[in-house]
Amino acid sequence: MRDHGGNIDWAVQQFGGPPEEWVDLSTGINRCPYPVPEIPAEAWKALPTKTILAELHQAAQLAYGTKAPIVATAGAQTAIQMIPRLAAPGEARVLGPTYNEHAAALRACGWHVREVEHLHDLRGADLAVVVNPNNPDGRRHDPAALNALLGAVGRLVVDESFADTDAGLSIAPSAGVARLLVLRSIGKFYGLAGLRLGFVLGCKDDIEQLSQLAGPWPVSGPAIHIGRHALLDTKWSSETSERLKADADRLDRLVTSSGWQLAGGTTLFRLYNTEDARSAQDRLAQAHIWSRIFPWSRRLVRLGLPGRESEWDRVTSAFAGAL
Secondary structure (H helix, E strand, O other): OOOOOOHHHHHHHOOOOOHOEEEOOOOHHHOOOOOOOOOOOOHHHHOOHHHHHHHHHHHHHHOOOOOEEEEEOOOOOHHHHHHHHOOOOOEEEEEEOOOOOOHHHHHHHHOOEEEEOOHHOOOOOOEEEEEEEOOOOOOOOOOOHOOOHHHHOOOOEEOOOOOOHHHHHOOOOHOOEEEEEEEEEOOOOOHHHHHHEEEEEEEEEHHHHHHHHHOOOOOOHHHHHHHHHHHHHHHHHOOOHHHHHHHHHHHHHHHHHHOEEEEOOOEEEEEEEEOOOOHHHHHHHHHEEEOEOOOOOOEEEEEEEOOHHHHHHHHHHHHHHOO
């Protein structure tokens, strides 16, 4: 397994305590998830039909502001693993540091992968990957700048797994043109990572090819039912976006008052500079709060946002006492 957040089982083994006592802030998953509606029995008993899958696709198009062809997948991760198979291997460039599965999936399919630091360095690649906003530093790229890359790369993949709170950042309205694929995820903003539901938006030929790779039943009936409800619930998404923005500011005030420095982030996670990331993670773990550190940095710590007030109390006490 590559380095990821969400490895709470390892944290429990190392630092003790029952899993239910831990506050897992090692991911960017919303800890106040969308309230799951009652699932009809038919969603469990019957294979998903083309009709209900089409209804999910339509809900996603509405939510993401696009009319582009779309395919549902078992999370954005499945899409990441399928996309390298759309063309013969060549040179891929990934704007990094970023989510490490993009480069890994490309290499596994025979692509030569190079990580680059600047958007203009992607030009000339057969396939280019941008995570927008980026994980873990929250770097943002204007859709116009991304659109300008389309004539300079063979195919552009834009991973928008953390873009739900900022519609103006999304390139999804441009999807449908050749050489552009946009990834979206239900897991992060809606807090339903276990649902394993994501989407790819693209041109007709690419989506048809990805649909063939995904197979006849790419997502489950319960996932379709829940995902459609969530995507159409604009009241919940609007209220949640506002709450997350306020909570991100709240966490920044708490953490920086304890001496850490803000280094970036989104409204679903924050990135901080510390004197020693490993030591900082260990001190939080003593309070059964799990964070994310990175093998490529000795100073950076990423924290997701606490959810319930009881979690905020735990985090506040940890920073007041040991950090």
